[in-house]
Amino acid sequence: MAKRGSRRAASANRKTTARKPGKQPLTGWKLWLRRTFLWGAALALLGVAFLGLAVFFAARSLPSYNELKATQNAQTIIVRARDGTEIVELGPSFGKWLSSEEIPQVMKDAMISVEDRRYNSHFGVDPLGLARALYDAAAGDGRISATSTITQQLARNVFLNSNRTLDRKMREAVLALALESKFSKEQILELYLNKVYFGGGAYGIDSASRKFFSHPATNLSTAEAAIIAGLVKAPSRYSPTADVDAAVDRAQVVLRLMKEQGRIPQSASVDPSAVKLKQDRGQNSVRYFTDWVLPQLDILLPETFEPIEVWTTLDVGMQRTAAASIKSNTPGGAQGALVSLDRDGAILAMIGGTDYVETNYNRATDAVRQPGSAWKLFVYLAALEAGYTPEDRVVDAPVTIDDWSPRNSGGSYAGEINVRTAFAYSKNTVAAQLGNEVGFGTVASMARRFGITTPISTFPAMVLGSSETRVIDMTRAFAAVSAGGMSVEPYGVVKVTTADGETLYEHEKARETRLVPDYVAAGITDLLQTAVNTGTGKAAQIGRPVAGKTGTTSSNKDGWFIGFSSGVTTGVWMGRDDAKRVGGLQGGRAPAQAFAAFMRYAVKDRPVEEFNTELKLPEWQLEPDDEYYFGDPDDYYYIDEQGNLIEPGRPQEPGEPAFSIEGEQAPPPPPQDLTERQQRPVQNVPPAVSEDFLDRATGGGRRKTPATPPPQPATRPIPAPQPSRQPAPQQ
Structure with a gap:
């Protein structure tokens, strides 16, 4: 009985247990959340393991500390002129190696403050710094500030390049972790x-100190250390030899950070502007050219760190003459720039300013300024292509286009003149009329065709040069005219070789493109030559044929x-960097004089070349309205005045009707005497399409030749002004 009772109790207990609700399995989003967490954790562990292995093997492959000290990671570059002479040597300048004990503590503190404030607490990569940068970007303008630690920068400088790629950043992080695992913070x-x-x-603080302050780095003051530390972010921008104000401003930022981080007392008074800088006399005008040409090596060459020699197009004598002509002719307080191109686009000389030591800003390639009347090159190119010739008559008179009324420089008007005279004396009213007739968009398109890369306005005043452009682009455009209307591509590197003579790069001639027909190039050359012979460019005469154009902006700013x-x-430009007025500055004076001073030397060993100004016009400009009277009518089909098709070579019997397109009887053949036809009364037949449609269909600017040529060139009618979006202030 006892056993039966115990069995009964056990069964009851089992039933009771079975009735209790058990743990429900996860479903839906909870299940996916759990799986995501588990998979994420697994992947994170796998990534950490992989990273650990990568760091381990990277650390094993790192050079020893002594090997790293002996490694020079910079490249020596010798730049040669077109005749092979060395014009400048660029590359590493290493001062004395300073041990950690020899480096002033203020130098260490300045560098850590501005480049890596958490240097002593991170392990090569700073996650907190990265998180802070991401937060600042999200709360600010969306731009992520630099987050590389000092260790990462060292890894990049010694082992990698500066490409902004994800692969390079990952390798940089792995190498930084490896460096931290192998060397101490003090060694790094x-x-x-x-x-x-x-x-x-200058590589290293000792070389920088000697270059900028004329003493070794062991004697650096707090202000000097702040200046050097501030250079790392942008060495060329903050260089004290290039821009003292920028270097001082950057040093003030470094000092502020040092105070905030407690590395110097808050009460410390340090004045970087009082630092005595070394006078650098080694720079000269050649550096404008090398600053422009050397960055192109990153595109022209494969990645290499071995010493190289760069053979350039620069002519040493022309460069020296260009510097002297700009410096001696530029008005006081203004700057000057010059670019000279050979017929194939090779740059013979380049001047970016009156003094490279004072400012290394290259106004020949970087500055954008209004070209004034020099822009009329494109206006007249468009007009010539549309059918004008230098002999055509135009009217120099007051004109208003959409409330814009351009004025001539002297305020006078010459009345009826030809195109050649209007260009030579730079008549603004005529340029405005021509631009309005061919279309301001057509003028802009012509400028683009000739190599203008800056934005171009299509307001009426654009014909007078209101759109800013670069000296090198304008010079390129005129060089294309000199080349007979063929494109010209400026270049400065002929070839690049290693120190052993192996050729790494050699310039290939650019593919030429015809920009305008040769008769248009001949016509504009005719105008440009007249502008120098008798017009506003007289000061540019050099005793042999010269073609050119002056340009002056409002208030003599350019x-x-x-x-x-x-x-x-x-091409020569002069003006102030702040675009203020320069008294007496006009294109026909100082710039033309500088041009002449340079060109007399530049062409002294070249044969005199006469310009091709003979206009061989295309057939569409030569054919009169009665073109079918040229030649023998028996040689080709033609349509008579009644619309009948006359078959060639078939004699027509008296009274026999000719084949008629409309099936009508054809009248007698047209008279062979042109005068007889011209004397006939004109039938009042409505045209098939409107004149407005014909204008648009044929480009809107082609000249219609009268049936009876006048005894002298007819005055070009001024078309009705086209509406524009907005009047521009430039005159």
């Missing part, structure tokens, strides 16, 4: 301060002269 900072680039070819002779094309 020592390597960094002795190897980082500070601009001007002065230009661009021209060519004997295959050399040279």
Whole structure:
């Protein structure tokens, strides 16, 4: 009985247990959340393991500390002129290697403050710094600030390049972790301060100190250390030899960070502007050219760190003459720029300013300024292509286009003149009329065709040069005219070789493109030559044929002269960097004089070349309205005045009707005497399409030749002004 009772109790217990609700399985989003967490954790562990292995093998492959000290990671570049002479040597300048004990503590503190404030607490990569940068970007303008630690920068400078790719950043992080695992913080900072680039070819703080302050880095003051530390972010921008104000402003930022981080007392008074800088006399005008040409090596060459020699197009004598002509002719307080191209686009000389030591800003390639009347090149090119010739008559008179009334420079008007005279004396009213007739968009398209890369306005005042452009682009455009209307591509590198003579790159002639027909190039050359012979460019005469154009903007803010002779094309600009007025600055004065001073030397060994100004017009400009009377009518089909098709070579019997398109009887054949037809009364037959449609269909600018040529060129009618979007202030 006892056993039966116990069995009964056990059964009851089992039933009771079975009735209790069990743990429900996860379903829906909870299940997916759990799986995501587990998979994420697994992947994270796998990534950490992979990263650990990568760091381990990277650390094993790293050079020893002594090997890293002996490694020079910079490249020596010798730049040669077109005749092979060395014009400048660029590359590493290493001072004395300073041990950690020899480096002033203020230098270490300045560098850590501005480049890596958490240097002593991270392990090569700073997750907190990255998180802070992401937060600042999200709360600010969306731009992520630099997050590389000092260790990462060292890894990049020694082992990698500066490409902004994800692969390079990942390799940089792995190498930084490897460096931290192999070397102490003190060793890494020592390597960094002795190897980082500070601009001007200076690598390491000792080289930088000697270059900028004329003493070794062991004697650096707090202000000097702040200036050097501030250079790492942008060595060329903050270089004290290039821009003292920028260097001082950057040093003030470094000092502020040092105070915020407690590395110098808050009460410390440090004045970077009082630092005595070394006078650098080694720079000259050649550096404008090398600053422009050397960055192109990143595109032209495969990645290499071995010493190289760059053979350029620069002519040493022309460069020296260009510098002297700009410096001696530029008005006081203004700057000057010059670019000279050979007929194939090779740059013979380049001047970006009156003094490279004072400012290395290259106004020949970087500055954008209004070209004034030099822009009329494109206006007249468009007019010539539309059918005008230098002999055509135009009217220099007051004109208003959409409330814009251009005025001539002298305020006078010449009345009826030809196109050649209007261009030579730079008549603004005529340029406005021509631009209005051919279309301002057509003028803009012509400028684009000739190599203008800056934005171009299509307001009426654009014909007078209100759109800003670069000296090198305008010079390129005039060089294309000199080349007979063929495109010209400026270049500065002929070839690049290694120190052993192996050729790494050699310039290939650019593919030429015809920009305008040769008769248009001949016509504009005719106008440009007249502008120098008798017009506003008289000061550019050099005793041989010269073609060119002056340019002056309102209030004499910019002065230009661009021209060519004997295959050399040279553009000159003068003006102030702040675009203020320069008294007496006009394109026909100082710029033209500088042009002449340079060109007399530039072409002295070249044969005199006469310009091709003979206009061989295309047939559509030569054929009169009665073109079918030329030749023998028996040689081709033609349509008579009644619309009948006359078959060639078939004699028509008296009274026999000719084949009629409409099935009507044809009248007698047209008279062979042209005068007889011209004397007939004109039938009042409505045209098939409107004149407006014909204008649009044929480009809107082609000249319609009268049936009876007048005894002298007819005055060109002024078309009705086209509406524009907005009047521009430039005159």
